[in-house]
């Protein structure tokens with residue numbers, strides 16, 4: 001008899017799960033399976049929105065498992081200590097998990113692999129969080145892609161992994177319940193859950209699947225048309241479920257192919273799939289460029305003289321810039337933990353090009369606020385907007401926040417939802433309320449400088465300064 005342990009991490013689900021599926025495949029009928037989650041002592045720090053969302057998902061996962069008669073165990077302590085204790089005390093001979101390919105997760109995996117190997121435990125780890133792992137889409141000539149278009153061309157051609165079916169009946173036959181021996185772990189888990197303060201409307205595997213079916217019903221066909229308009233519910237909002245692993249990326253992909261009616265307009269479907277590939281692309285980039293969170297990927301921009309003014313940063317963070325679309329976006333994120341992609345691009349561009357502030361500060365602020373925070377995608381998105389990453393927006397194409405607002409929130413519906421002080425401002429002023437006359441301000445009940453701020457910068461001036469900043473750096477580099 002062999003005890004096989006399955007380690008859950010950012011894959012909080014019981015369907016289409018490679019580690020579970022492989023453990024069942026390797027097990028014979030006398031074997032035992034032990035399901036567990038590791039709680040590190042560092043988790044006692046203050047929780048941000050993503051911690052709350054993650055641990056609420058963990059709770060939903062534990063409850064789903066219990067309903068299926070499956071016990072989830074919790075181990076506690078520093079990584080090596082906790083794993084060594086687990087395998088020695090409970091005679092675990094094999095550990096299964098879905099691996100991370102970058103950042104903190106990769107470092108942790110390496111530490112676990114080392115300590116398990118020292119204890120003579122077999123380790124089986126799999127690419128599961130992404131459709132294609134970091135090393136699966138590489139140039140024929142060797143090396144990795146730095147530009148998305150050729151990467152995507154190859155990504156599309158590769159055969160997609162099948163759904164990793166989980167036989168729940170067999171899983172419950174083999175899964176053991178030793179929770180009596182893991183009481184401290186369970187207390188630590190309860191403590192984590194009690195520390196979460198925010199409530200979320202959709203959490204966990206069942207909600208993820210229902211939510212995605214809803215998106216497939218109609219919105220996916222309109223995705224191409226609607227996805228840039230924050231007032232329209234035109235994107236899938238699947239990022240939080242993909243981040244926590246409440247749904248597998250394979251399930252998402254294969255459901256699209258099974259459910260979509262190809263007689264309808266499928267342009268939206270193709271665009272949607274390409275967005276899923278961006279997620280893989282940034283995972284690959286972060287794998288091959290592990291310092292991407294700290295330094296500009298384009299070397300010549302590593303010395304850019306960013307601004308670090310705390311007051312400007314606070315105005316941006318709190319949504320008090322005087323640019324309604326930027327303020328609406330920041331307030332939405334601060335309150336809900338999610339921001340529309342078009343607006344992530346706009347606010348990141350505003351911070352780096354209109355305020356000339358360091359993209360790292362923005363990246364870290366997003367990490368504190370987003371419930372779908374994913375280091376690879378966030379760093380990729382920030383370095384894209386700051387024009388310092390792989391395949392970024394060119395530094396001379398600076399987003400104009402007012403034009404973005406006019407194009408993507410033409411009626412100001414999104415702005416009015418999140419910036420209530422502008423609710424009675426006429427449509428013709430909604431993108432630039434500071435242009436209202438004193439009379440108009442009185443009529444709208446919004447006095448500029450009192451109820452709503454003046455624009456904190458002049459976009460035209462800052463655009464020129466941003467372009468100069470990049471140009472100077474480029475010239476300094478070529479003359480050195």
Ligand SMILES: Cc1cc2nc3c(=O)[nH]c(=O)nc-3n(C[C@H](O)[C@H](O)[C@H](O)COP(=O)(O)OP(=O)(O)OC[C@H]3O[C@@H](n4cnc5c(N)ncnc54)[C@H](O)[C@@H]3O)c2cc1C
Pocket residue numbers: 227235236237238239240242243275276278279280282339340341342344345348366370372373374375377378379381382385
């Ligand atoms: C500055 C900046 C920061 C970002 N930070 C994150 C982050 O921390 N976590 C995160 O998941 N995404 C991040 N993104 C990417 C994107 O904004 C979100 O994935 C998207 O807004 C999530 O909403 P959705 O699920 O409705 O997306 P949809 O438009 O419905 O897209 C479907 C899925 O495709 C993936 N996807 C879409 N666009 C991108 C993209 N540009 N890069 C990577 N994956 C993408 C996501 O998994 C998303 O859920 C960031 C983008 C920018 C510009």
